[in-house]
Amino acid sequence: MKRVTVRDIAAHAGVSIATVSRVLNDQTNVAPETRDLVQQTIERLGGHVVSRRPATSGPIFLRCPYLLTDYFGLIVSSIAETLDLHGRQVVLNAGEAAQQHRVLPTLASRAGVAGAIIVLPPEPGAELVALQEARFPFVVVDPRETVPRDIAAVSAAHFAGARSLTTHLVELGHRRIGLIAGPDNWLASTARRAGHTSALADAGVLPDPALALPGEPTVRFGYEAAQHLLDLPARPTALLGFNDKAASGALAAAAQRGLRVPEDLSIAGFDDIDLAQATRPTLTTVRQPLQEMGRIAVSLLLRLLNHHRLDALHIELATELIVRDSTGPVPR
Structure with a gap:
């Protein structure tokens, strides 16, 4: 008999690999008509089914x-x-x-x-x-x-990390904090923004939507987002980058405007990659393990x-x- 894989069966039956696997493993959460279709496909292919059971010693x-x-x-x-x-x-x-x-x-x-x-x-x-x-x-x-x-x-712990970072800035007297956020559809972005908002709430500060800009966390985005935030009529006194790359871009934007960090503007990142210690000044950040x-x-x-x-x-x-x-x- 020829060798028939789970993938072959799924393709011929027009169902997912997961469905074929459930039939082969005799699981109950498969509709009777679907089970019949898979079994008929196996018979029609006329081969020996190689069921996908992970080889525990494999790569x-x-x-x-x-x-x-x-x-x-x-x-x-x-x-x-x-x-x-x-x-x-x-x-x-x-x-x-x-x-x-x-x-x-x-x-x-x-x-x-x-x-x-x-x-x-x-x-x-x-x-x-x-x-x-x-x-x-x-x-x-x-x-x-x-x-x-x-x-x-x-x-x-994205929430806790962002909360500790914003709390640090709040304790330094900052209330108007710009957020160079990550993409809106990232779980880490949502958690970090929630942690940031939580720390602001403890200080009695409502987050200003105009101070939060989402995007891909790159050096370029950090630079462009910081430019936008620093051009606001009431510019923030601190900027938080989604990661150290975005924060380093913010440092470049501040330098272009002749702003001293941290005397005129505080900037912080997240991750604590090697870049955080290579910038001037070195970056305050949150270390991820x-x-x-x-x-x-x-x-x-x-x-x-x-x-x-x-x-x-x-x-x-x-x-x-x-x-x-x-x-x-x-x-x-």
Whole structure:
């Protein structure tokens, strides 16, 4: 008999890979007519079905569809190093070009791959749910949007980190704080903005929508957003960047206007990548445990592969406020 994969069956039957997997594993949450269709397709193909059961000794698929610099490079390196300690090989899918390929729908049918670690997935949440329903073991690092509670995920405490940073500025006397935010559809953006708003509320300050600009957190966006905020009739006394890159762009915009940091304007970032200590002045920021996020992701995945019970599927790692030279008292 010829070899027939789950992917072959799904394509011929016109159903998802997850549905075929549920039929093969005799799960009950499949409509009778769909179950009949899949079984008839298997008979029509006349082959030996190779059911997708993860090979627990196989390599780990690591997807990070971004340039592997600073933030992402630290996470990916940590994951690869930790997997190597456990004798695991890595199949790396990285780079911005990887965003153009639909990878998640094919993972459950990849022969030999034991599981996956997916970093900040740009795919819609429905694809993660389908992958989980296919009983394919995977862990999400820094999810872009809210994931169901039964999908393993690890991230940093974005809310607490942003709250501590804004509280630091409030204690220095700042009330009019510009926010160079991340994309509106990112879970981290929502959490950090909520933390920022919470700290302002403690000081009796209502957030001004005109002081918050969302966008891709790059140096260029930080520069352009800071220009806009500093051109307001009542300019902010402090700027918060979604990350250190955006904050470094804000530093450049301040320098162009002849503003001294922190004497005339305070600026802070988030992440604490190497860039934060290379700027002048050095950046006040929030340190994310990026390498520990990678190590925890590997630990969760190995436990899934060994069929261990996981009670804490969503793990948030503590952040730390790092005060350096770019923040100071509100100018009089």
